[in-house]
Amino acid sequence: MLSMKNISKVFKTDLVETHALRDFNLEVAEGEFVAVTGPSGSGKTTFLNIAGLLEGFTQGDYFLDGVNISNMSDNKSAAIRNEKIGFIFQGFNLIPDLNLAENVEVPLRYRGFNAKERKRRVQKALEQVGLAARMKHLPSQLSGGQQQRVAIARALAGEPRFLLADEPTGNLDSMMARQVMELLEDINKAGTTIIMVTHDAELARRAQRNIQIVDGQVCDFTMYQSGEGHQGGERASEKPHLVTESHVSLNQDKVAS
Amino acid sequence: MFFYYLDLAWRSIKKTPLMSLLMVLAISIGIGITITTLNVYQLMSENPAGERSDKLVAVQLWSQGKDAWKEFNNQLTYQDAYNLRKSDVPVRQTAMFITGLALQTEDPDFVPLLESVRVTDSDFFDMFSVPFIYGKAWDKGVDTEALYQVVINEVLNKQLFSGEDSIGKTLYLDSKPYQIVGVTKTWSPSPLYFDVTTGAFKDSAQIFVPFSLAPIEEFQSWGNNQSWKRESINNYSQRLNSEMHWIQFWAEVQDDKQRDEYAQWLKRYVEQQQLIGRFDSPEAAAQLSNVAQWLELNEVVPEDNKILVGLSALFLVVCLVNMLGLLLAKFLKRAPEIGVRRAIGASRAQIFSQHMVEVGLIGFGGGVLGLVWAWVSLSLLSSRFDLEQSLTHLDTSMWLIAPVIAIFAALVAGTYPALRICSTNPSVHLKSQ
Amino acid sequence: MLQIKPILSTLMRNKSGPILLLIQIILSVAIVANASFIISERIALMDRDSGTAEDQVFNFRLYTFDTNIDLESQIQRDIRAIRDLPGVIDASTTSMVPLSGGGWSSGYTVGSSEETAKDTEGAAIYYGDEHIVNSLGVELIEGRNFYEEEILTGSPDLATHGIVSKAFAKETWGDEPAIGQIMYAGDFGEMPIKIIGVVDKLQGAWVNSSYLDNSVILNIQLVNVFTKVLVRAEVGTLAQLKEAIPATLHKDNRNRVIEGFTLISEHRKRVYRNHELMATVLSMMVVLLLLITSLGLAGMVMFNIERRTKQIGTRRALGAKKRDIISFFLVENYIICLVGGVIGGFVAVLLGQQLMSLYSLPQLDLIYPLMTVAGLIVLTTIAVILPARKAARISPAIATRSV
Structure with a gap:
C-alpha cells in the first residue's frame, strides 16, 4: 500500500540545514492500522506531510498504492490526495463558514461528482459518524468530538483507501477521544488503511503496529497482537550525524500544550 | 465548478x-x-463619418503671403472656393459657410425668428449622408443658376407646418420668399466635423440655402473670418474679392487614386494662381485631410x-x-x-x-x-x-x-x-x- | 523612545503590504500634486478681472431685416430709446462683448518712420461711441473720453481716435506716455489713429488668447443689419429690460429680431466653463483619491493589527504602554509616507514634465508635491490612529493564551 525507501527531507535556511527525515524506510500493508509516535521535533509531522503528499522530499522513493510519487506534479498529487487519501487533523480544520454537509461535500466538489452523487455520499458519510441529523449546522454549533467526527466524515466521503490522522484526539477529552478512536477502528475494519500520528502511548497501543520516529528515522517497530503493553520510546543509538544541528525543531512541529 | x-x-x-x-x-x-x-x-x-471618412476630404490652401500665418488656415477665401467648385475631378464637392437670417412665414402673426442657416451646395446632402423625409436637395443647376430654394429639417417643419409634407410651400428669409424643396430628418453629427470653426459640438443648422445665392443676397458670415492682409472691406463685393478666409470647402473622392488626382489638380491650381500674383509665399500649397485627419488637425478632442x-x-x-x-x-x-x-x-x-x-x-x-x-x-x-x-x-x-x-x-x-x-x-x- | 529599527525590520520582513502602500502613496502624490497644480492654475485664470462692471453690463443682438429704412438713423434712435429706459445707466453699440468668445481683433503698425515701423501685439477692438466707456463700466485713468462730435458712423476703416487698455499701452510704448501716440490700422502712414485715453483694464473676448488684456476702443458707431448693443443697467433690472427693450424697439419698427440678452458675468461663466469643469473634475479626483488612499491604509492597518494581535499582546505584557503601541503604527506609517513622498515627488515632477511636453501646461511648482505629502501625513495619521487605538486596547493576557 505505502512504501517509503530511504526518504530524506532537508530543510535549509540561511544558517542551518535541518534533517527532518533521514534514510526513512517504511512499508505499510493494505488494511493496516499504524500508529506513529515520537518525541516533539522527531519528524512525525514531516513524515505525515510527505505520506499525505502535502510536501515533497529531498531524496528517496515513495510508492503509494503502486504509484511512484517522487517528483509528481502538483496537479497529480492533488488528485491523488482527493481520491485516495483522507486527512484527519488535531484541530479538526473544518471550514467555519460552511455547514456540516457543505464541509463534507468539499472533496466531492473537487472530484467533480454531480449533485446527486454528492448528496448521496454526504448523507452516507454523515450517517456513518452519526451526525446526519445535524447536516445543516455550522461547525461552531458542535462540540469538539462532534467536530472531529464531521472531519472524519469528510475524510470518508471520498471513500479513500488510506486515512492519515494527525493527533486526531489531541484536542478532545478522554471520553470523546475514545469515541473517535472506536470510529477509526471501525473504519479500519471496513478495509481502510490508517496511519495515525499520536503522542498518546495508550492510544498508540490500540493500533496493530507501532512505529517510533526519532531524529527523523524509524527507530523501533513492534507488532502488537492483542493490546499487549510495550513501552516504546527508547532513544536510538547515537549514529554519526551527517550534518550538525539535527536537533533543531521545526516550527510547524510544535506540540500543542 | x-x-x-x-x-x-x-x-x-x-x-x-x-x-x-x-x-x-x-x-x-x-x-x-x-x-x-x-x-x-x-x-x-x-x-461620425464612419466608413465614408476616407472619401471625404477637407481642402486647405496656403494662400497667405510671405510673413503671414505659419500654418494652413482651415477655411478658404471666396475666390478660391469659387474656383475650386469648377473642378471636375472629385465626385462631389461643396463650399459652405454659416449665416443668420430672419425667418418668417406667410402667417402675419408669426414673430420673426433669427435662425442660423447653412449656405452650401446641392452635393452637401449626399456627401454628408443627410437623410430626407420629403423631397430632396435642390437641383445641381441651382448651384450655378441661383434659385430661391431651401431645405429645412424635421424640427422646423414640425414647428412651421406641423410636420406635413411641406414641399412647394414658401417661407421667408430676410423677407425674401424661398420655396421648400426638401425636408431632412433630424440630423446632427457629433462632432459637427464639416464645420469645426465655431466649436465642434454644436447642433447642425436647421435651414440650408444655395451657395449661389451668397453674392446676390449678400449673406453675412456668422463663422470665423480671418484676414492676413490689411485690406479694406466695406461692402460685399470687396469681401468676395478679398483674401479673407471664411469659406469651408469639402470634396468627395472615390478612392486614393482619385484623391491623388485631385491633389495634382490643386497643385496646378496653386501654380496657376502664383502666375497671376497670388500665393506668393514659398510655402504655398494645397492640403487634403480626410475626416479622421481633419478631426485630429483641428484638435477636436x-x-x-x-x-x-x-x-x-x-x-x-x-x-x-x-x-x-x-x-x-x-x-x-x-x-x-x-x-x-x-x-x-x-x-x-x-x-x-x-x-x-x-x-x-x-x-x-x-x-x-x-x-x-x-x-x-x-x-x-x-x-x-x-x-x-x-x-x-x-x-x-x-x-x-x-x-x-x-x-x-x-x-x-x-x-x-x-x-x-x-x-x-x-x-x-x-x-x- | 521611537523604535525605528524594529519597525524597519518588520517592514522589511513583510514586504508586500508596505510596498503596495508605498506604490499607492507614490502614485497619489504624483497625481494629487499635478492635479492640484492644474486646479490652482485654472482658478488663477478664472480669477482674472475683465475690468468691466460684469454684473451690470449686458448685451443683446439686434438684427434689422427691413431694407426700406435708413439704418444709421434707426440705430441711433434705438440707442437713445434704450438710454431713456428706467434702470439703464448707459448704452452703446459695440463690435464685441468682453469674454463672449467672438469679436474683432487686429495688430497695428507703430513707429516713427517706415523703416522702424513694427507690428504691435494683437488687440481686441471695441468700436463704439462716447458712451461705450461708461457702458462697459471701465475706468479711464489717463487722457479723456471721445467727444460726441468725434464719433463717426459706418465703416470701421474711418477710425481716427483711440482709447487703449493700460496693458496694451505698456506693451506697445513701454514707459512712454501713450496719450498722443499714433498707431496705424494699415501699413505705416495708412489710417492713423491718435491715442487720447487709457483705461485701467479691459479684456477682449477670447480668454485663452495671449493678449487678453490688450484692448483698443475706437470712435466708430458701426452701422450694420446685425448690431451688438451693450447696456449697463442697475443690477437686477435685466429681467424687466429683457421685456422692455424689445417692446420699445418693436414699437418703432417691427422688422427685426432682438435676442441674446446676456450679462458679462454669464459670458464669464460660459467662457470659463471648460476651465471650471476641468478644475471641478480634478478636485473631485483629488478628494476621492485621498479618501481611497486613507481608507485603504486604514484597512491595511486593521489587518496588520489582527495579524499581530499576539505580538501586540506580548509587547503589552512586556510593559509597552498604549501610547507605545499607537506610536509603533504611526512611525511605521510615517516611514512609508516619507519614502513614498520623496519618490512620489520625483514621479510627480516626471509626470509634470511629461504633461508639459505633451500639452500646453507650465512647469510643475515644487510646492505642490510638498503640500501633498504634508496633507497625506495629516490624513494618514487619522487613518492610522483610529484603528491603532483599537490595537492599544488589546489585553496583555492575549500573550499568555496559546491557542
Missing part, C-alpha cells in the same frame, strides 16, 4: 462586508472616474480631456493597488482554510480559480457601481455646467466597457494575491490552530 466558486465567493464577500465594500467602493470610484472621462473622450473623438483620461487611468491604478493590498490581506487571512482545501485534494488551479472568481465578482460589482457613479457624475456635471447633451449622455458602449474594464482590472489586481495564496504550502497551516 464555476457556480461553486461563485457561491464561495459570495459567502466570502458576505463574511467580511466592510472589507468587501471597501474594495467594491475603491474599484467603483476608479471605474466611475475613468468611465466619466473616457465617455466624454469617446464622444468627442468619435468619427481638447487637451484637457486627454489629460483627464490619463490622470483617471492613473487614478484607477491607485484604486487597483489599494484593492491589491486589501485582497492580499484578506486572502492570506484565509490561508488555513485553503490549507485544508489543498489537503483535501484541491489543485492549485482550483484554488486560484476560486479566488479569481471572487475577485472577478468584486470587479463586476465595482463595474456596475462605477457605471452608476459615472452616470451620476455626468449628470451632475452636465447640469452644473450646462453641457451639450451630445457630450454627456452615457454612451451605450460604456455599459459593456465599464464592467469589462472593472473585471479585467480586478483580475489583474487579484492575480498576485491569488497566486500567493495558492502557492503557500498547505501543511504549514494545518497544524497551527
Whole structure:
C-alpha cells in the first residue's frame, strides 16, 4: 500500500540545514492500522506531510498504492490526495463558514461528482459518524468530538483507501477521544488503511503496529497482537550525524500544550 | 465548478462586508472616474463619418503671403472656393459657410425668428449622408443658376407646418420668399466635423440655402473670418474679392487614386494662381485631410480631456493597488482554510480559480457601481455646467466597457494575491490552530 | 523612545503590504500634486478681472431685416430709446462683448518712420461711441473720453481716435506716455489713429488668447443689419429690460429680431466653463483619491493589527504602554509616507514634465508635491490612529493564551 525507501527531507535556511527525515524506510500493508509516535521535533509531522503528499522530499522513493510519487506534479498529487487519501487533523480544520454537509461535500466538489452523487455520499458519510441529523449546522454549533467526527466524515466521503490522522484526539477529552478512536477502528475494519500520528502511548497501543520516529528515522517497530503493553520510546543509538544541528525543531512541529 | 466558486465567493464577500465594500467602493470610484472621462473622450473623438471618412476630404490652401500665418488656415477665401467648385475631378464637392437670417412665414402673426442657416451646395446632402423625409436637395443647376430654394429639417417643419409634407410651400428669409424643396430628418453629427470653426459640438443648422445665392443676397458670415492682409472691406463685393478666409470647402473622392488626382489638380491650381500674383509665399500649397485627419488637425478632442483620461487611468491604478493590498490581506487571512482545501485534494488551479472568481465578482460589482457613479457624475456635471447633451449622455458602449474594464482590472489586481495564496504550502497551516 | 529599527525590520520582513502602500502613496502624490497644480492654475485664470462692471453690463443682438429704412438713423434712435429706459445707466453699440468668445481683433503698425515701423501685439477692438466707456463700466485713468462730435458712423476703416487698455499701452510704448501716440490700422502712414485715453483694464473676448488684456476702443458707431448693443443697467433690472427693450424697439419698427440678452458675468461663466469643469473634475479626483488612499491604509492597518494581535499582546505584557503601541503604527506609517513622498515627488515632477511636453501646461511648482505629502501625513495619521487605538486596547493576557 505505502512504501517509503530511504526518504530524506532537508530543510535549509540561511544558517542551518535541518534533517527532518533521514534514510526513512517504511512499508505499510493494505488494511493496516499504524500508529506513529515520537518525541516533539522527531519528524512525525514531516513524515505525515510527505505520506499525505502535502510536501515533497529531498531524496528517496515513495510508492503509494503502486504509484511512484517522487517528483509528481502538483496537479497529480492533488488528485491523488482527493481520491485516495483522507486527512484527519488535531484541530479538526473544518471550514467555519460552511455547514456540516457543505464541509463534507468539499472533496466531492473537487472530484467533480454531480449533485446527486454528492448528496448521496454526504448523507452516507454523515450517517456513518452519526451526525446526519445535524447536516445543516455550522461547525461552531458542535462540540469538539462532534467536530472531529464531521472531519472524519469528510475524510470518508471520498471513500479513500488510506486515512492519515494527525493527533486526531489531541484536542478532545478522554471520553470523546475514545469515541473517535472506536470510529477509526471501525473504519479500519471496513478495509481502510490508517496511519495515525499520536503522542498518546495508550492510544498508540490500540493500533496493530507501532512505529517510533526519532531524529527523523524509524527507530523501533513492534507488532502488537492483542493490546499487549510495550513501552516504546527508547532513544536510538547515537549514529554519526551527517550534518550538525539535527536537533533543531521545526516550527510547524510544535506540540500543542 | 464555476457556480461553486461563485457561491464561495459570495459567502466570502458576505463574511467580511466592510472589507468587501471597501474594495467594491475603491474599484467603483476608479471605474466611475475613468468611465466619466473616457465617455466624454469617446464622444468627442468619435468619427461620425464612419466608413465614408476616407472619401471625404477637407481642402486647405496656403494662400497667405510671405510673413503671414505659419500654418494652413482651415477655411478658404471666396475666390478660391469659387474656383475650386469648377473642378471636375472629385465626385462631389461643396463650399459652405454659416449665416443668420430672419425667418418668417406667410402667417402675419408669426414673430420673426433669427435662425442660423447653412449656405452650401446641392452635393452637401449626399456627401454628408443627410437623410430626407420629403423631397430632396435642390437641383445641381441651382448651384450655378441661383434659385430661391431651401431645405429645412424635421424640427422646423414640425414647428412651421406641423410636420406635413411641406414641399412647394414658401417661407421667408430676410423677407425674401424661398420655396421648400426638401425636408431632412433630424440630423446632427457629433462632432459637427464639416464645420469645426465655431466649436465642434454644436447642433447642425436647421435651414440650408444655395451657395449661389451668397453674392446676390449678400449673406453675412456668422463663422470665423480671418484676414492676413490689411485690406479694406466695406461692402460685399470687396469681401468676395478679398483674401479673407471664411469659406469651408469639402470634396468627395472615390478612392486614393482619385484623391491623388485631385491633389495634382490643386497643385496646378496653386501654380496657376502664383502666375497671376497670388500665393506668393514659398510655402504655398494645397492640403487634403480626410475626416479622421481633419478631426485630429483641428484638435477636436481638447487637451484637457486627454489629460483627464490619463490622470483617471492613473487614478484607477491607485484604486487597483489599494484593492491589491486589501485582497492580499484578506486572502492570506484565509490561508488555513485553503490549507485544508489543498489537503483535501484541491489543485492549485482550483484554488486560484476560486479566488479569481471572487475577485472577478468584486470587479463586476465595482463595474456596475462605477457605471452608476459615472452616470451620476455626468449628470451632475452636465447640469452644473450646462453641457451639450451630445457630450454627456452615457454612451451605450460604456455599459459593456465599464464592467469589462472593472473585471479585467480586478483580475489583474487579484492575480498576485491569488497566486500567493495558492502557492503557500498547505501543511504549514494545518497544524497551527 | 521611537523604535525605528524594529519597525524597519518588520517592514522589511513583510514586504508586500508596505510596498503596495508605498506604490499607492507614490502614485497619489504624483497625481494629487499635478492635479492640484492644474486646479490652482485654472482658478488663477478664472480669477482674472475683465475690468468691466460684469454684473451690470449686458448685451443683446439686434438684427434689422427691413431694407426700406435708413439704418444709421434707426440705430441711433434705438440707442437713445434704450438710454431713456428706467434702470439703464448707459448704452452703446459695440463690435464685441468682453469674454463672449467672438469679436474683432487686429495688430497695428507703430513707429516713427517706415523703416522702424513694427507690428504691435494683437488687440481686441471695441468700436463704439462716447458712451461705450461708461457702458462697459471701465475706468479711464489717463487722457479723456471721445467727444460726441468725434464719433463717426459706418465703416470701421474711418477710425481716427483711440482709447487703449493700460496693458496694451505698456506693451506697445513701454514707459512712454501713450496719450498722443499714433498707431496705424494699415501699413505705416495708412489710417492713423491718435491715442487720447487709457483705461485701467479691459479684456477682449477670447480668454485663452495671449493678449487678453490688450484692448483698443475706437470712435466708430458701426452701422450694420446685425448690431451688438451693450447696456449697463442697475443690477437686477435685466429681467424687466429683457421685456422692455424689445417692446420699445418693436414699437418703432417691427422688422427685426432682438435676442441674446446676456450679462458679462454669464459670458464669464460660459467662457470659463471648460476651465471650471476641468478644475471641478480634478478636485473631485483629488478628494476621492485621498479618501481611497486613507481608507485603504486604514484597512491595511486593521489587518496588520489582527495579524499581530499576539505580538501586540506580548509587547503589552512586556510593559509597552498604549501610547507605545499607537506610536509603533504611526512611525511605521510615517516611514512609508516619507519614502513614498520623496519618490512620489520625483514621479510627480516626471509626470509634470511629461504633461508639459505633451500639452500646453507650465512647469510643475515644487510646492505642490510638498503640500501633498504634508496633507497625506495629516490624513494618514487619522487613518492610522483610529484603528491603532483599537490595537492599544488589546489585553496583555492575549500573550499568555496559546491557542
